Amino acid sequence: xxxxxxxxxxxxxxxxxxxxxxxxxxxxxRQFESMSAAQEQQAQIDRATQAAQHAQARADEIxxxxxxxxxxxxxxxxxxxxxGNLKQQGFITEEEFxxxxxxILSGF
Numbered sequence: 001x002x003x004x005x006x007x008x009x010x011x012x013x014x015x016x017x018x019x020x021x022x023x024x025x026x027x028x029x030r031q032f033e034s035m036s037a038a039q040e041q042q043a044q045i046d047r048a049t050q051a052a053q054h055a056q057a058r059a060d061e062i063x064x065x066x067x068x069x070x071x072x073x074x075x076x077x078x079x080x081x082x083x084g085n086l087k088q089q090g091f092i093t094e095e096e097f098x099x100x101x102x103x104i105l106s107g108f
Contacts, residue, residue, distance in 0.1 A: 076104050076105065076107070079104045080101060080104055080105075083097055083100045083101060083104070084097070
């Protein structure tokens with residue numbers, strides 16, 4: 001009888017260990033899947049953040065280029081003054097002056 005009681009307790013302990021192991025494995029698997037999903041979500045967030053930073057840097061560069069471009073546009077009055085000085089100093093003829101003046105004023 002003692003033998004049968006021991007076998008019964010042994011079987012119960014073994015069964016409990018088996019069930020506990022299965023539950024533990026299931027729990028670990030679920031936790032791993034949850035962590036994997038969280039890591040993938042974080043990776044997506046990181047990629048989106050990086051894309052947004054790249055887009056912002058590109059927009060900043062375009063704005064900077066636009067600002068430089070608008071600064072590079074020449075002031076027609078300054079250009080007329082320049083060519084007037086060139087004519088006065090004899091570097092260009094009256095005909096060249098008139099052509100340059102017409103070109104400057106056509107862009108005005």
